[in-house]
Amino acid sequence: MRGLPFNNLVGIRVDRVHKDGVTISCAFREELMNSHRTLHGGVTATLADVAGGFATLAVCGLARPITTTSMEVKYLAPLTGKRAVARGRILRAGKTLCVIQVEIGDGRKPGAIATVTYMFLPPK
Numbered sequence: 001m002r003g004l005p006f007n008n009l010v011g012i013r014v015d016r017v018h019k020d021g022v023t024i025s026c027a028f029r030e031e032l033m034n035s036h037r038t039l040h041g042g043v044t045a046t047l048a049d050v051a052g053g054f055a056t057l058a059v060c061g062l063a064r065p066i067t068t069t070s071m072e073v074k075y076l077a078p079l080t081g082k083r084a085v086a087r088g089r090i091l092r093a094g095k096t097l098c099v100i101q102v103e104i105g106d107g108r109k110p111g112a113i114a115t116v117t118y119m120f121l122p123p124k
Contacts, residue, residue, distance in 0.1 A: 010043065012050055021055035021088040021100065028082055028106075038078035044104050044112050045073050051088035052100035052116035059090050060098060066118040069097070079104070079111035088116075096120055 011026040024047065026032070034040045049068055056066050088102045102114040 007050060010046060012047070014054060015085070017058045018089075020059065020090050022051060022058050023085060023087045024051050024054060025083045025085045028080070028084065036078065038080050039084055039106070039111070041073075041075060043084070044075065044079065045071065045114070047084055047086040047104050048073055048088075048102040048112065048114035048116055051086035051102045051104075052114070053118060055088035055090055055100050055102075056093070056098045056118045060093050060120075064123050065121045066098070067121060069117045069119045071114060071116045073112055073114040075112045077109055077111050079106040079109075081106035081108060083107060084111070091115075 012024055014022060015025050016023040032040055032043045049071060084104060084106055086102050086104045088100050091099045091101050096119060098118045100116045102116060103110055104112040
């Protein structure tokens with residue numbers, strides 16, 4: 001789960017692996033802000049996708065590659081502060097699909113919730 005160039009660019013780190021998923025975070029930086037000086041919605045969606053993907057890999061294993069098949073993000077409040085934190089929890093893992101719920105916040109309030117679905121691909 002380390003060494004992914006895009007995740008490195010955003011500054012995403014894995015904070016904790018849980019029995020049912022992961023917690024990831026990234027520091028707020030100028031490059032990640034929108035014109036209102038809050039976390040850009042695209043970064044919030046990225047955190048949802050990465051938390052979901054890492055949760056799937058952490059719980060279901062690295063043996064099979066995965067791909068995102070759908071993602072719905074509901075934005076609740078602007079995120080400000082020092083770090084954005086995303087907690088991904090697996091809701092259901094089947095033979096071909098895995099569904100994850102992700103909560104994204106800034107340590108003081110929730111900023112978004114997402115449901116992300118991944119498909120297991122054939123082993124390489």
